[in-house]
Amino acid sequence: METSSTPSSSTSLASVLPWALFTLITIAVSRFVVLLASSPLNQIPNAHWSAPFSSLWILYIRYNDAETETLAELHKRLGPVVRLGPNDVSIDSIDYVKTVYTGPFNRTKWYNIFVNYGVHCMFSVIPVKEHAMRKRMISHVYSKSFLQTSPAVADQARAILLDRLVPILTESTAADKKSKSVEMFSLFQATTMDFITAHIYGLRNSTNFLQNPSVRKDWFEMYLTRFGAFFFMQELPELTKFVAKLNIFPSLRMVTDATNELADWNRTLYEKTAERLDSQLDSQDRQSAPEDEPTVVKSLLASIEREKTSHGSDSILYNTVLQNPMVSAQSEVYDHIIAGQETTSSTLTYLTWQLSVHQDVQDLLRKELLQLKAEEDSSSPFLPDPRTLDGLPILHAVIVETLRLYAPFEGPLPRQTPESGCQLGPYKLPGGVRIAALAHTLHRDSSVFPDPETWDYTRWIGADEKEKNERNRQFWAFGSGGRMCIGSHFAMQEIKSIITAIYSRFKTHVIDDSTMDNDDIEPEMEQLYLRFEAL
Numbered sequence: 001m002e003t004s005s006t007p008s009s010s011t012s013l014a015s016v017l018p019w020a021l022f023t024l025i026t027i028a029v030s031r032f033v034v035l036l037a038s039s040p041l042n043q044i045p046n047a048h049w050s051a052p053f054s055s056l057w058i059l060y061i062r063y064n065d066a067e068t069e070t071l072a073e074l075h076k077r078l079g080p081v082v083r084l085g086p087n088d089v090s091i092d093s094i095d096y097v098k099t100v101y102t103g104p105f106n107r108t109k110w111y112n113i114f115v116n117y118g119v120h121c122m123f124s125v126i127p128v129k130e131h132a133m134r135k136r137m138i139s140h141v142y143s144k145s146f147l148q149t150s151p152a153v154a155d156q157a158r159a160i161l162l163d164r165l166v167p168i169l170t171e172s173t174a175a176d177k178k179s180k181s182v183e184m185f186s187l188f189q190a191t192t193m194d195f196i197t198a199h200i201y202g203l204r205n206s207t208n209f210l211q212n213p214s215v216r217k218d219w220f221e222m223y224l225t226r227f228g229a230f231f232f233m234q235e236l237p238e239l240t241k242f243v244a245k246l247n248i249f250p251s252l253r254m255v256t257d258a259t260n261e262l263a264d265w266n267r268t269l270y271e272k273t274a275e276r277l278d279s280q281l282d283s284q285d286r287q288s289a290p291e292d293e294p295t296v297v298k299s300l301l302a303s304i305e306r307e308k309t310s311h312g313s314d315s316i317l318y319n320t321v322l323q324n325p326m327v328s329a330q331s332e333v334y335d336h337i338i339a340g341q342e343t344t345s346s347t348l349t350y351l352t353w354q355l356s357v358h359q360d361v362q363d364l365l366r367k368e369l370l371q372l373k374a375e376e377d378s379s380s381p382f383l384p385d386p387r388t389l390d391g392l393p394i395l396h397a398v399i400v401e402t403l404r405l406y407a408p409f410e411g412p413l414p415r416q417t418p419e420s421g422c423q424l425g426p427y428k429l430p431g432g433v434r435i436a437a438l439a440h441t442l443h444r445d446s447s448v449f450p451d452p453e454t455w456d457y458t459r460w461i462g463a464d465e466k467e468k469n470e471r472n473r474q475f476w477a478f479g480s481g482g483r484m485c486i487g488s489h490f491a492m493q494e495i496k497s498i499i500t501a502i503y504s505r506f507k508t509h510v511i512d513d514s515t516m517d518n519d520d521i522e523p524e525m526e527q528l529y530l531r532f533e534a535l
């Protein structure tokens with residue numbers, strides 16, 4: 001029997017092979033071309049000539065941290081829907097925002113950077129029902145009515161503002177420190193960290209970053225270490241995981257180390273709180289000062305226990321939260337700390353900057369605050385009730401205008417079209433398309449916000465009702481729909497208290513704002529030096 005090829009059969013194989021290869025390539029290319037030509041996204045204007053068949057261009061833009069300004073320019077030129085890649089679309093229209101963010105459009109794995117200790121929290125979890133249940137478990141302690149009436153929240157604010165922040169600012173005005181300026185981003189980062197950790201863990205077990213600048217500096221350095229890796233973790237997660245496993249890049253090792261250290265830091269705060277709650281239960285000693293109440297942890301653990309008792313293994317949270325209550329709670333509250341402090345401190349920095357640049361607005365705001373002080377016949381240090389502060393129009397307007405122009409989450413917030421697809425105006429999109437809107441462009445729509453690059457608080461109080469409603473509808477600093485920010489009321493109340501504590505006692509003047517007009521709203525860029533003058 002002949003087992004080897006004869007010269008004639010190998011010749012024929014050699015002559016057939018190139019043809020087979022050619023046919024295969026032709027089939028693959030024509031299939032690619034047919035797919036390209038038949039994609040429903042073809043109707044949408046392309047951001048770049050390569051967008052229909054490659055994501056390389058948009059990845060390059062994202063890598064260079066240039067997505068926000070690039071999208072702003074593209075939407076101006078190409079309209080409210082723009083194709084960024086084969087399966088990637090950007091929108092800039094409040095009606096389309098409504099369709100996407102209040103409809104059945106899930107978050108994507110892009111949010112996995114918010115997974116802590118290897119388990120999901122509300123921010124990162126994808127399924128809609130599971131998310132809604134997690135949110136219900138804690139939304140009460142972040143509601144406006146709860147925050148405005150909670151004795152714990154009120155006492156924590158008094159302790160942080162009157163015992164820590166105001167003395168630091170007063171000291172900076174001392175005669176021998178006349179020329180001394182205060183770096184505001186770092187100060188606000190400390191203030192907001194103290195606020196959010198006090199709400200979560202109670203004052204006794206929370207941070208005291210305001211009075212410990214070196215501790216906060218170390219924390220912040222660790223936090224910033226992670227920033228450089230976000231692009232890779234969000235846009236190329238599988239590759240990043242693989243490369244991290246190889247353990248050959250020192251910068252990735254640093255990111256992993258910083259992530260672990262920050263996670264340990266939070267675990268320590270959590271464990272101290274849990275221990276205290278246990279010992280209170282054991283000793284039947286439920287009495288503690290209101291400010292030491294660990295409101296969020298206590299409420300979350302109680303909700304988990306209730307869900308366990310009422311639904312047990314039938315609960316949709318059984319395999320996740322109920323099986324791992326402690327680590328789930330740690331992951332959840334850690335996320336609130338991260339989501340809550342940088343956003344709020346950035347807003348406060350931009351707001352005090354604008355108030356220092358616009359001394360006339362600062363004077364008007366102060367007048368509004370001092371009017372309240374004059375009406376109060378209290379001998380205790382001035383810090384009005386949050387409900388009273390909530391009714392002050394100028395205070396509210398300056399904050400909202402700052403959130404409009406300097407939205408901390410100004411970039412795209414990605415979602416995925418549902419399996420059944422969706423209709424956006426003239427465009428029919430299939431399922432599985434990445435789609436996102438961004439506050440930056442919505443907040444610069446000149447038909448709603450005339451002269452949009454100008455910080456002008458009067459657009460929130462001077463306008464007629466119709467204009468005001470339109471502006472409120474377009475305001476997207478906290479997002480919208482089921483995934484809207486859970487901490488929006490906390491942030492607003494906190495910012496109002498901090499601004500009141502400052503501007504009812506001091507005038508502020510710019511000493512150095514050279515990095516502030518940088519378009520990039522990122523913590524490492526924001527450095528603002530102000531001088532405080534006591535009233």
Ligand code: HEM
Pocket residue numbers: 122123124135196335336337339340341343344347407408409413414476477478479480482483484485486487488490491
């Ligand atoms: C000025 C301050 C703040 C701004 C501008 C802000 C902005 C936002 C935005 C835009 C989202 C929606 C993200 C998306 O749709 O993908 C969000 C979600 C969230 N924020 Fe905030 N935030 C602020 C303060 C806070 C605070 C103080 C907390 C503390 C609890 C917090 C916790 C969260 C959480 C847990 C989510 C996820 C909500 C969910 O998935 O349902 N934020 N925030």
